[in-house]
Amino acid sequence: MTEHLTTLGIQIVPKSKNLDTYQLVDAAIEVISRSGITYQITPFETVMEGPYPQLMEIAEQAQKAVLDAGADECLVYYRIHYRKDADVTFAEKRLDR
Numbered sequence: 001m002t003e004h005l006t007t008l009g010i011q012i013v014p015k016s017k018n019l020d021t022y023q024l025v026d027a028a029i030e031v032i033s034r035s036g037i038t039y040q041i042t043p044f045e046t047v048m049e050g051p052y053p054q055l056m057e058i059a060e061q062a063q064k065a066v067l068d069a070g071a072d073e074c075l076v077y078y079r080i081h082y083r084k085d086a087d088v089t090f091a092e093k094r095l096d097r
Contacts, residue, residue: 001052001053001082002052002082002083002084003051003052003053004051004052004082004083004084004085004086004087004088005049005050005051005087005088005089006049006050006051006052006055006080006081006082006088007047007048007049007080007081007082007088007089007090007093008047008048008049008050008052008055008056008059008078008079008080008081009045009046009047009048009078009079009080010028010045010046010047010048010059010062010076010077010078011044011045011046011076011077012025012028012062012063012066012074012075012076013074013075013076013077014066014069014071014073014074015071015072015073015074015075016070016071016072017072018070019069019070019071023069024066024069024070024071024074025066027062027065027066027068027069028046028062028063028065028066029041029046029062030065031058031061031062031065032046032048032058032062035048035054035058035061037049037050037054037055037058038050038090040090045077045079047090049088049089049090052080052082059076059078063076
């Protein structure tokens with residue numbers, strides 16, 4: 001892949017018979033927050049900005065956190081934007097242009 005900045009949107013949908021979905025999602029968001037990378041939480045996904053390998057590692061840790069918090073299973077959806085020779089940043093995707 002690329003070592004340039006990448007944006008990765010991740011939606012983790014936990015499934016549990018007994019636990020609150022939002023609490024389980026919060027476990028994933030905590031991992032992302034502690035990572036120190038730039039991120040934005042939206043109603044449907046959390047979008048991160050950073051080097052591709054680091055983002056994939058964080059995504060894996062976030063999924064594990066949801067299972068460790070008690071989810072029986074989880075569905076995970078990714079959206080990734082990268083370029084082979086240049087960064088992809090939040091700044092270029094600003095909504096207030």
